Amino acid sequence: MSDAMELIGKVTAQVEDFLEDEGTKQVTAKELGLDPRAAYKLWATNDCIIVPKSEDRNLQYYGGFEYVDKECRKEVGDYVFYFSEDSRVAGHLDHLVDEDEVK
Numbered sequence: 001m002s003d004a005m006e007l008i009g010k011v012t013a014q015v016e017d018f019l020e021d022e023g024t025k026q027v028t029a030k031e032l033g034l035d036p037r038a039a040y041k042l043w044a045t046n047d048c049i050i051v052p053k054s055e056d057r058n059l060q061y062y063g064g065f066e067y068v069d070k071e072c073r074k075e076v077g078d079y080v081f082y083f084s085e086d087s088r089v090a091g092h093l094d095h096l097v098d099e100d101e102v103k
Contacts, residue, residue, distance in 0.1 A: 012077030019043050019050065019079075029063070033095035038063035044096055049082045049089055056080045064088060 018024060024045050029038040032049065039059045043050040051059050053075065060066040065073075065082060072086035084090040 008077060012079070015050075015077045015079045024050070027096060031096055032092040034059075034092060035062040038065075044093060046093070047084045049092060051080050051082075053078050053080055063092075 019026075024043050027042050027044050029036050029040075029042060032042065032044065037058060038061075039051050039055040041052055041055055042059075056065075059080075065088065068082055068086045068088055072083040072089060074081045074083070082089045084093055
C-alpha cells in the first residue's frame, strides 16, 4: 500500500472515531427535513452535516446540496462534511433542533 493510501486510511479511521463521539448524532434525512432518498447514513453536529462519499451524490440531487457553497463542503477521507456557514445546511440543522424540541 502506498504512503498516500495509508494516510487516507488513517484519516478515514479518525473520521469514523469522530462519528462515534458523543457530540455527533446519527440522523435520518427526514429528521433533517430532507427527502428520504437524499441519504441513508447521515450524521449531524451543532455545525455540520456529514455523509459518506458514497451517498453524497444523492444528497446533492435529492437534498439540493449541489447548491451549497463550495467553501462549506469538505471531503475528508471517505466522508463529506457540509458546514452550517451555508444557509441551506444551517436550515436543515435548525430543522433537526426543532424536531428534537417537539419530542
